[in-house]
Amino acid sequence: MNKVEKVTAGLNGTIKVPGDKSISHRAVMFGAIANGTTTIEGFLPGEDCLSTIACFQKLGVHIDAQGDKVKVDGNGWSGLTEPTEILDVGNSGTTTRLMLGILATRPFHSVVIGDASIGKRPMSRVTNPLREMGALIDGRNNGNLTPLSIRGGTTRGIAYSSKVASAQVKSSILLAGLQSEGVTSVTEPELSRDHTERMLQAFGVEVERDGLTVSVKGGQELTGQHVIVPGDISSAAFFLVAGAIVPNSHIVLKNVGINPTRTGIIDVLRKMGASLELMNEKETNGEPVADIVISTSELKGCEIGGDIIPRLIDEIPVIAVLATQAQGKTVIRDAEELKVKETNRIDTVVSELKKLGAKIEATDDGMVIEGPIQLNGNTVNSHGDHRIGMAMAIAGCIANSSVTVEKSEAIAVSYPNFFEHINSLQ
CATH class of the missing domain: 3.65.10.10 (Enolpyruvate transferase domain)
Structure with a gap:
């Protein structure tokens, strides 16, 4: 009070x-799946972004956080390992939806849960297209509500038309697309925030944009960077x-x-x-x-x-x-x-x-x-x-x-x- x-x-x-909260989340996640070290200055040490760090630590990534300075030691996509604990996202919708896109392509099982507020937020806008790509995802309300169970593996690219202009939806699908066969594209009704596209390019990924459609080719690797938030x-x-x-x-x-x-x-x-x-x-x-x-x-x-x-x-x-x-x-x-x-x-x-x-x-x-x-x-x-x-x-x-x-x-x-x-x- x-x-x-x-x-x-x-x-x-x-x-x-x-x-920036959106950029802080992405810097940690992209650093976690990149090859090499990512250093972050100006990181937001708020509860949501700390949830992202905690989840990726449980996925086997070494992350050292000291206030607004963070160091992430990435070992590429294969550096993520099956978690022995449930991944708790706290109150963070960004952590939930973007991490689902990453987990969808990993050859192991994981469970994602959040607080009571997250438990009411719609996840089918992400889980449905990820299932379409080949991920096995289940949860309450047919995979619309947390807790969610993800069995990742071989996925294929899709051309997805989103009903909502949502950076979280777009980012989740693009992240899955980076490790899927072929090309993955997302078309939005209006342009949502594009931090993911900008940062992926900064990490060495080729991203194509054509109007309201953004696309990536599968099989791309990220390289660790110095990020100033x-x-x-x-x-x-x-x-x-x-x-x-x-x-x-x-x-x-x-x-x-x-x-x-x-x-x-x-x-x-x-x-x-x-x-x-x-x-x-x-x-x-x-x-x-x-x-x-x-x-x-x-x-x-x-x-x-x-x-x-x-x-x-x-x-x-x-x-x-x-x-x-x-x-x-x-x-x-x-x-x-x-x-x-x-x-x-x-x-x-x-x-x-x-x-x-x-x-x-x-x-x-x-x-x-x-x-x-x-x-x-x-x-x-x-x-x-x-x-x-x-x-x-x-x-x-x-x-x-x-x-x-x-x-x-x-x-x-x-x-x-x-x-x-x-x-x-x-």
């Missing part, structure tokens, strides 16, 4: 947000919103990843009239990076939907907070994917913000928010969802009295020093 008080003098200063834009989003809505604020966020498949939050802030600029743009390990500067802004409501949604799906909880301070109506649509995150984020965001007096209503595929409105202090609950917890804390910075966030320990999943950073800017 954490209590957040109204910020009276503005949020001012410079912070470096934690390393940029700051996570999904974590930066909370302070971008705070900087825009807390009066008298000016925040500099250093070295943040600005991968175009992830910058929907920047597009929305600019569309709503925020004072935001990018500085010191560069590229690291194939990923674009910049410092982001945000200041208090006059905001106007807007409509958010269509192909931008996959580029900001994780930021919608805090975008809802942003919308409460914008002039007019903000409509978020086409966001059904929020229903199968750590919580049903549509219902949870709406119910928790209503406790603070927000004018917000749920729709079948999103929400409608009216602003600007003075938020009130109250007790809210993260429901065990890190992004809900952080969104409510940012709301507390502008509420007329303190906001208490219950189950705030969930925030450690992606941003262990979140509350320290709020305090450091005051």
Whole structure:
């Protein structure tokens, strides 16, 4: 439980947000299946990414983790060995789905389990195509729910059309495709985040892209690399919103990843009239990076939907907070994917913000928010969802009295020093 008080003098200063969660996961996994040593700087030592390390250690990979520095001694695909223990992914959907793609091609048996939240999240979007490739996977609800049992082995490439724009689905199939016969391709309805494609290329893999289709040839090996992980834009989003809505604020966020498949939050802030600029743009390990500067802004409501949604799906909880301070109506649509995150984020965001007096209503595929409105202090609950917890804390910075966030320990999943950073800017 954490209590957040109204910020009276503005949020001012410079912070470096934690390393990108998606890239941290992939750096460990790709290092584990690569030949040679992979060193990682800026790794996110949050609970989800630590679950990835623990799982691959159980698969026989030597990994030395010291805070945000990690060393992975890879021995190629064949270096993975049959685990003697169940692979516990904790609360990490990324660990679950990407690791399934790797395990699908390994000639041994493994069992994957997670916490109660993971036990409710749909896995058939990954297990069905992996079965189509030849993997033997079973579990609750015909392999849709954990625990999952995987008997890997000889797999063949497929041309898969995904119904959802999901980087986890795409990545899982491509990882299996690297050790399958022939070519494996994934076609998406919209482009999802492309960290997997970029990092595979950095590790020496040939990846082909044609519009919304990405493909790899089987039989490819990875070579260990030095990976510098940029700051996570999904974590930066909370302070971008705070900087825009807390009066008298000016925040500099250093070295943040600005991968175009992830910058929907920047597009929305600019569309709503925020004072935001990018500085010191560069590229690291194939990923674009910049410092982001945000200041208090006059905001106007807007409509958010269509192909931008996959580029900001994780930021919608805090975008809802942003919308409460914008002039007019903000409509978020086409966001059904929020229903199968750590919580049903549509219902949870709406119910928790209503406790603070927000004018917000749920729709079948999103929400409608009216602003600007003075938020009130109250007790809210993260429901065990890190992004809900952080969104409510940012709301507390502008509420007329303190906001208490219950189950705030969930925030450690992606941003262990979140509350320290709020305090450091005051």
